[in-house]
Amino acid sequence: MAHVILTGCTGTAGASMLAQCIKSSKVSRVSILSRRPVKQAEGQDKVKVHIQKDFNSYPDSLLRELEGAVGCIWALGISVSQVKPDEYRTITYNYTLAAAKAFAPLNPAFNFVYISGEGATRTPSRFTQLFARVKGESETALLALRSGYPGLRIWNVRPAFIDESQNPLKDGPDIMLKKVLGRALPLFRTVWPSGVTPAGPLAELLESCALDTASKDDVKARVRGKGVTVEEGDTLGVLLANTGIRRLAGL
Secondary structure, three states: OEEEEEEOOOOHHHHHHHHHHHHOOOEEEEEEEEOOOOHHHOOOOOEEEEEOOOOOOOOHHHHHHHOOOOEEEEOOOOOOOOOOHHHHHHHHHHHHHHHHHHHHHHOOOEEEEEEOOOOOOOOOOOOOOHHHHHHHHHHHHHHHHOOOOOOEEEEEEOOOEEEOOOOOOOOOOOHHHHHHHHHOHHHHHHHOHHHEEEHHHHHHHHHHHHHOOOOHHHHHHHHOOOOEEEOOOOOOEEEEOHHHHHHHOOO
């Protein structure tokens, strides 16, 4: 039975992960970090919401409560169209790196699962969009952290369009946006079926990443194939493209 940290629980991926962790027999405790109360967590005995106003800083009192967690699924984020470029970089890059550094010492082997996005690139050109560039920079920086935190295991996950139509906890604060996006699902399923990933199977896969205790070699043997890259380095680093997500999720 494991303790898992979640962020972004009012968003598509985060709400799906919360639903998965609540029902999972493998997860005994869920710590949510959020700027505001999370309606979906109300009445759930194994879930505790920690109100976190500054995602660049983690007080010792909070880290003591998080001690022993085996992994974090970092789904915190915002659309590049909703904020100015500097704020987007702060939320997407700075917050992510600050969390990984703070959480790495919580367990001798800690899985940091970063929800990036299909289209992110670690080899940008001058024409690369801000979203793809900053997400890619975050992935690269997370992998580099492994040299300073030997127990840190990095999973960079790039889902495309997440179908959360079956998510029982999908009524978060951004429900109107979700309804609009939901109307586009039939079109996506028709013209780009491989780009749609059901939220349930995705959440199950993310949970398995957060709880994984296998060695790098064992993970490499288990996940190798299309859409998956096991990164160089002494400790585990994995990149899951959307094709790899779908394959490992059995889709």
